[in-house]
Amino acid sequence: MLIDAHSHLDRYKENLAHALEQIEQHHIFTITNSMDLPSYKQNVKIGATSNLILPVFGIHPWNASEYVGCLDDLDWAIADSPMIGEIGLDYYFVNETSKYDDQGTVFEHFLRAASTQKKIVIVHTKGAESETLQLLEKYNTERVVIHWYSGPWHVLEAMAEHGFYFTIGVEVLLSQHIQEIARCLPAELIITETDNPGGNESLTGNIGTPSLVKDVIGKLAEIRGTSDHGIMTTVQNNLIRLGDKDPWLAQAKASTS
Numbered sequence: 001m002l003i004d005a006h007s008h009l010d011r012y013k014e015n016l017a018h019a020l021e022q023i024e025q026h027h028i029f030t031i032t033n034s035m036d037l038p039s040y041k042q043n044v045k046i047g048a049t050s051n052l053i054l055p056v057f058g059i060h061p062w063n064a065s066e067y068v069g070c071l072d073d074l075d076w077a078i079a080d081s082p083m084i085g086e087i088g089l090d091y092y093f094v095n096e097t098s099k100y101d102d103q104g105t106v107f108e109h110f111l112r113a114a115s116t117q118k119k120i121v122i123v124h125t126k127g128a129e130s131e132t133l134q135l136l137e138k139y140n141t142e143r144v145v146i147h148w149y150s151g152p153w154h155v156l157e158a159m160a161e162h163g164f165y166f167t168i169g170v171e172v173l174l175s176q177h178i179q180e181i182a183r184c185l186p187a188e189l190i191i192t193e194t195d196n197p198g199g200n201e202s203l204t205g206n207i208g209t210p211s212l213v214k215d216v217i218g219k220l221a222e223i224r225g226t227s228d229h230g231i232m233t234t235v236q237n238n239l240i241r242l243g244d245k246d247p248w249l250a251q252a253k254a255s256t257s
Contacts, residue, residue, distance in 0.1 A: 002028040003235045004213045006086070006122060006147050006167050006193035008035070009053065010042040015197065015207060022210040023052055029239075030210065033086040033122055033147075035060035036067070040077055054249075057081035061090040061124055064106040065099050071109045078113045082248040085122025086147060087111075089135075092127025103128075104135070111139040119248055122147055129155040136162070143242060148195060150178060160189055165242055167193035170200045170212055172219050183223050191242075192216050192235050 009032040012019045023030055031054045032047065034040035043055035057077045059067050067074065078084065087110045089103050114121045120143040125132040129151035136144060136159075144164040148171065149156060159166075166189055171178045182190070192213050194200070200208030220231045243249045 001236055002026055002213050002217070002232065003192050003239055004028050004030045004194050004196075004210060005145060005191045005239065006169065007032050007196050007210070008039070008198065009046045010034070010039045012197050016046070019197070019210050020046075020049065023050065026211055026214065028052060028210050028213060030054070031056060031083070031085070031122070034058055035086060036063045037074065037077060040081070054082065056083040056085045056122065058085045058087040058110065058122065059106050060086050061088055061103045061107070062094060065102040068102040068105050071106065074109075075113070078110065079117065081119075082246075082251065083120040083122065084110055084114050085120075085145070086124050087121060088124030088147075089128035089132050090124060090126045091131075100128075104131075107132075107135060108139070111135060111141055114141060115139050117248070118246075119143075120145065120242060120246070125149060125151060127151075133158055136164075145191060145242070147193065148199075149181065150175075156181065156185075160186060163189070165189050165191050165238060167191050168220060169193040169195050169216060170208060171203060172216055172223070174203060179219075179223055182220055187224070187234050188238060188241075190220070190231075190235060191238055192220070192231075 007030050029052050032043045034043050034057050040057040047053040047055035087107055122145045124147050133155055146159055146164050146166045148169055149166050166185055168182045172182050194208055194212050196208030217228050217231045221228045
């Protein structure tokens, strides 16, 4: 089975049917992350169509200011979601420093919930890697997937020492920095992603498709001196280990079977 641990299926819009066909054709287990409440509701509808799709709820840091004043109204969705994502901080694409406090407030709300509910979190860190790590440590967040890490080495090493997992996506096809990260990470911490449809589009101008995860796997195999099958097996085992005996994931699986 192929693994796409970070996608945004709701954003495919008129291209959704084609994306779903690829997921089924290539047997891609896909975690579709949400950026706000409407996207979560749409992802839940999409997830109901396939056992290969797991919708999860989060508020992206880009949208934090929209929700900072009504966080209690999100608690039903947090409790409903088997994992939490996409959440975190972004000081790179968000230029308005006045919004950073809102990002922190929203991120901490989710981390408190994750700690209480013992849930996996999928975390955005762009330009705020050190601050993100500090908050993850503050809430003793144990099961963490760091999405598309591209920051400084010393923070990556600290996160790896905590046993955080890292998604490697389409930028590994183009960036020497990402390739070096992919080469140096412990094998047991690597998970594949696409961040499609926007991930590839932001890099090449072309809308990403689910099958791009096969290209990511091929590049990882080249970088790490192994086979595509070896990477696929490693990533699958890593995701299984991450979710081992997780009652939330077991419940989600049962509801779609």
